[in-house]
Amino acid sequence: MRKNHIIGGLIVFGLGLFLVYLYSAYIVEFIKGAVQPILVLFGLVALAAGIFGSKTFKKINFIVAAMFLFLGLYGLYDEYYAVADFFNGLFPPLLVVVGLVSVVHGIRKLT
16 A cells, blocks of 8 residues: 555545534535435436336335425425525536536547
């Protein structure tokens, strides 16, 4: 093992923990904004599994889908501003990454 990797990893890990402590309010808001869309996605996946999946777990999938969709949609209503802040903070970096991937893909196809 390389000592520099271990030392660098510990420094970055420690810095990450310190920044989590320092900006804990922002992290809580980020998590509050991210939970509702994730619950809605899980609910939609469970609903699709209930509709298109095997008949063995159909009832369980529908129950899980109903719970996740209810919690996710109520959370979108209750924590609207946290979810809006989450999406406002997520889309610009996402667009930058997608744009870079598109440019790199286009350049690779030229050669």
